[in-house]
Amino acid sequence: MRLERVALMAALALMMAGCVTERPDTPESRLREPKGSKNQDSARVFTELGQHYLQTNDLQGALTQFNKALKYDEKYEPAQTLIAATYERIHDTANAELHYRKAQGIDPARGGPNNNLGAFLCRTGRTAEGLPYFQKAVADPFNQAPSVAWINAGTCHITAGDPAAAEEDFRKALTVDPNNGEALYQLANMLYQRNDAFRASAFMQRYDALGQASPQALKLGFDIETRLGDKDAALNYRRRLQSQFPESEQARALDITASP
Numbered sequence: 001m002r003l004e005r006v007a008l009m010a011a012l013a014l015m016m017a018g019c020v021t022e023r024p025d026t027p028e029s030r031l032r033e034p035k036g037s038k039n040q041d042s043a044r045v046f047t048e049l050g051q052h053y054l055q056t057n058d059l060q061g062a063l064t065q066f067n068k069a070l071k072y073d074e075k076y077e078p079a080q081t082l083i084a085a086t087y088e089r090i091h092d093t094a095n096a097e098l099h100y101r102k103a104q105g106i107d108p109a110r111g112g113p114n115n116n117l118g119a120f121l122c123r124t125g126r127t128a129e130g131l132p133y134f135q136k137a138v139a140d141p142f143n144q145a146p147s148v149a150w151i152n153a154g155t156c157h158i159t160a161g162d163p164a165a166a167e168e169d170f171r172k173a174l175t176v177d178p179n180n181g182e183a184l185y186q187l188a189n190m191l192y193q194r195n196d197a198f199r200a201s202a203f204m205q206r207y208d209a210l211g212q213a214s215p216q217a218l219k220l221g222f223d224i225e226t227r228l229g230d231k232d233a234a235l236n237y238r239r240r241l242q243s244q245f246p247e248s249e250q251a252r253a254l255d256i257t258a259s260p
Helices: 003-013 038-055 059-072 077-089 093-106 111-123 127-139 146-159 163-176 181-193 197-208 215-228 231-244 249-258
Strands: none
Touching: 038 059, 038 077, 059 077, 077 093, 077 111, 093 111, 111 127, 111 146, 127 146, 146 163, 146 181, 163 181, 181 197, 181 215, 197 215, 215 231, 215 249, 231 249
């Protein structure tokens, strides 16, 4: 439930769409297949190979393959996005920013790269600089995941100390995706923090109905129902947290508070 996870998963899941080739014997062998645009096809193959390295947590191998991809086609957006995410994972923020900006510059109106750049800037503390990119992301009529940009904008506004704007962004995420678990959780948490446990409980129930249990959400549900005085509902959240995530920080915290 964090901005970096949303951005990185978007990079891995969305940016690679359409990169599957027929009869994939090996990535290298596909370079020999005749295709319309040889350079872009070669870039695509090395990007696919780099993604395999990412999935096995071989970041050095991934960087090697993404750099090969960019030698064939510097304007191949998935390679720019994924190499940026990889540099960010190894804490090379200078190169991460360089490639996030290159990805965004390939098609400045496209939603995904704008969202990714905005999220990166917010993660590195430059919220004022990052927020406008989310507006560009949701303005893209072909953006298939505008709720991701709204959620990232909300998280960025929280970092900037503007909870009212954050709440508005999370509600906009629900407008386009009523079953968005992240937005439901964030709104429940914000309302609980404002001592509005009644409305927080309503959002928590909607979140719970999605079947996306997490230690953070179950602990929040426990806290909300405890504040409302519903002992049975609080106990239910507690039991679920301790049975499903017994080693979590949240479960251990409840164990401590329950100790005589």
